[in-house]
Amino acid sequence: MSLSARYQPQETETKWYDYWLKKNYFHSEPDEREPFTVVIPPPNVTGVLHMGHMLNNTIQDILIRKARLSGKNACWVPGTDHASIATEAKVVRLLREQGIKKGDIGRDAFLEHAFAWKDKYGGIILDQLKRLGASCDWERTRFTMEPSLSDAVLHVFVNLYEKGRIYRGLRMTQWDPEALTVLSNEEVIYKEENARLFHLKYYRTDNPALFITIATQRPETIMADVAIAVHPQDERYQSFIGKSVFVPLINREIPIIADAYVDISFGTGALKITPAHDQNDYEIGKKHKLPVIDILTPNGKLNEKATILVGQDRFEARKNIKKLLEEAGALEKIEDYRTSIGHSERTDAVVEPRLSLQWFVDMKPFAKTALEAVKSGEVKFYPESMFNMYQSWLQEDNIRDWCISRQLWWGQRIPAWFLKTEAEDENQQVFVGKTADDALKQAIEKTGIASLTLADLKQDEDVVDTWFSSWLWPISVFDGFKDPKEIAYYYPTQVLVTGWDIMFFWVARMIMSGYEFSPELLGAGKIKEKGAMPFKAVYYTGMVRDNKRRKMSKSLGNSPDALALIDTYGADGVRFGVLSSAAAGNDIIFDAPFDLKTQEVLNESKLCEQGRNFCNKLWNALRLLQGWEVTKIEKNDGDHAIAELANQWLDARINQTLVLLQDQFNSYRLSEALITVYKLIWDDFCSWYLELIKPAYGEPIQKKVLDQATAHFEKLMTILHPFMPFVTEEIWHQLKQRAEGEDCVVSVWPSAYEYDKLLIADVDLLKLVTSSVREIRNNHQIKMKEELTLYFQKSMLTIQWLHRKGIKEALCKTSVLNEVSLTEEEIPNTVTFLGGNDKCYLVINTTINVEEEKGRLVKEIEYYQKFISSVENKLSNEKFANSAPADIVNKERQKLADGQTKLKGLMEALTKLG
């Protein structure tokens, strides 16, 4: 059967993926083997695959496949996140297009719509991961809002409430006026924007001639002002402290107070205090026992408390109040300035500080645990430098309580009930339990009213933050809160692979929940043996950015279409491309080009092309092997000697590389590992080994040699498999007939054994000499096929070297020589070059341009002269000889000796030329 000259990924990829699934290779059950567990960072259920996912999941797949080959029980749990705000926003929009309003249809009907939508469109991303080759255990696919995982959320909520770690309180929170929900601080994105600073005059109530000027960027909130604050040491305003002023336009009287919080140098040094609409003002207001006047509606419009501009949107009001202030003579001036303004991560609306009743998790004790876990090394970060960011976040003075309630419907409803009779405020009684019946029992007990029924209770309307379910992910995917059987085996997971952007949202919180809950689920014995951490290591990937260093995102339209890339380059090619520039933690500049005319990103990539070309290279190596005619007759000739040499050498190189690879895997330097394998295959296997064993044209290959080559190729396919699973599986099967279950995906990762370092050095010299001969051919326009004669200067080294079986023959083959011999004499009319420390003389049949040769030699001589003098300098320094370690000094001495030998040879050659 003859193969196409090019590898066709589209013909093999689906075939092998289906095959792996059919064989159930990705499924894991607890057994006696060591587990290697990875839980996927669950993508949004409504998401589609983008470059970040590609990178992230390629890395996870490499680690999982490597573990599987290494004989571990590899378990990669996939799943999706219900993503409350994002998904609810999408469903709301969809319903609106159909003329349906969320509020009209009610909670239950809305959730029906949402689930229907999720069932229809959700999980597309998981199918896309299959195209990438992700070897997830699909039987274990989980969803953060399925019953079992929701149960876990309720369990944890009740548990923490009972421990006093969850509380309900009136707090300043970040409010999204579009999604109509509070946001956690992490969901607020600050953007640098142009803003205007309004300087407003507030006139004294006791003397209309005096006024104080304040600077504000939010003039529409002056109706909510309750005071003006100045710094107690500010000389300009000493006489104002304790007096009062009128709020412009509405002429409400407010006091002037002194507080050291005020920055004397900012604006006018006087600050209006608006507790309802600014976090800091709220704190100052509380300190000075000032009232709170809230003039905004939940959707960001002015309410009747504003008394003017009622019903107008906050931004419209800002425009309109400017006019009013001007007319009233209260506007002194307007300055432009840059400031950063918080936006909702999901809706991009400008967030509004808002005072509301919310549920919070007390983070102080959690933060301490989470910080200690990484500090102590129980959880390792790759790259380590990520710890700095982690630490700064979790420090005591930085950590803030986690607001977990969201005014949404799509999510786990907060398991708290209130008495219908009580007013909704901070002081109302609350009954927290997993079910309404639990809550009723508590209500009866606490109130002493035995006649209470479920009808007397009403449940909190809010749901919990999405992250309140995903922080349990490493436990809940194994149903750990229900039955410890599986987590007893799989927990802690091995490594978490995620972007650093969700370090606080997710990574830190999983560490917190892991340490909080795993001890009670697993028991002290297991914890002592395996640890309480949810994962032993975190591999932070960088953000994938475009060539302008913008984060690749759907909204910017700067991300190439992941699936289109797979269509063009094959999944293996894309995996290669995406990984090869991705050192841990460093952001990745993905090289997709832009169409200059349309400014649209093209679905092209040089790096993926390189990956595709690599597949093709492998494919053609296979074709080469398949094309050889085989003979069983063994001849003990030169070819045989070369083949033996090549075989032993490649074996040594593979073992040498395996040692390096293990180190690279252990330290998660995967892009380096890929390059290492790439070079082993392309350079060592294809360029040298195959060329060495290749029979002369028309000649057959000895069966033994072909078998050795096949065995090497097979081994290399296992080594490459984690990175490029499809092409390796295809070649694995093309190489020979396979028995049932003998597949690359479940083959055995070779263990490294002792290798012959001297042999590697000897072949390195062979390569060096060959390159020099080829260069000389190039320079003298000598045909590749023309056989030449080469002499080596006789030395201990060259005698030994040429004595090695097969070396001479191999050199003749790679350099196309008819004769290689040793000489003690200078050979005239030859091109002289250095092979290692010794001189080589290449006899060529064209006249030698003496001047050119001299020029070349002089250049080389100059290089070594400089080199030698720098080494001599170092060695002649007494301090160096005294303080440097002996082996370094010896190395320098060796360097000098080698350099001198080389220089001497070159000088002699130059003299010879006359």
Next chain:
RNA sequence: GGGUGAUUAGCUCAGCUGGUUUAGAGCACCUGCCUUACAAGCAGGGGGUCAUAGGUUCGAAUCCUAUAUUACCCA
């Protein structure tokens, strides 16, 4: 405003514990090859004061300080 990292070839990056590094890789570029596995290839080549200025050291791309540029995080 506070903090963290980065700056090495035209581009994207390695270089880990200071010493076989007068610095490596891939892409791009140049020269020559349609050589009977592969032009998605082969052979060869050019290209870097390691951001700048000081310092520590026998020795610095590597450690320290400052500056510049840049990215990000936090408020």
